[in-house]
Amino acid sequence: xxxxxxSFYSIRFKGEVTWSEIISNLVVxxxxxxxxxxxxxxxxxxxxxxxxxxxxxxxxxxxxxxxFESVPVERTKVLKFDIYPLKERMILxxxx
Numbered sequence: 001x002x003x004x005x006x007s008f009y010s011i012r013f014k015g016e017v018t019w020s021e022i023i024s025n026l027v028v029x030x031x032x033x034x035x036x037x038x039x040x041x042x043x044x045x046x047x048x049x050x051x052x053x054x055x056x057x058x059x060x061x062x063x064x065x066x067x068f069e070s071v072p073v074e075r076t077k078v079l080k081f082d083i084y085p086l087k088e089r090m091i092l093x094x095x096x
Contacts, residue, residue: 009090011083022046022085044086050079 013022023046026036033053040047058073080093 007092046083
């Protein structure tokens with residue numbers, strides 16, 4: 001069973017930043033392999049997920065050749081976040 005770890009961070013914005021700039025900066029670098037989804041936004045906070053797809057080698061048994069081999073497997077990592085800009089706080093939810 002996977003457990004969740006909650007990490008708290010203090011954040012500080014450089015200069016004056018508008019609410020729409022914060023949100024657009026979160027999604028500006030979206031690609032097929034990594035992207036940010038905004039689940040909820042209000043005047044007080046932004047909630048969303050950062051999703052990354054990576055290839056990891058996994059050892060599997062090959063029945064035909066009767067040996068173990070390393071096979072690349074695509075994995076998806078999800079990092080949930082909550083940002084509270086007025087309080088200068090960010091919460092990250094994850095298992096690592």
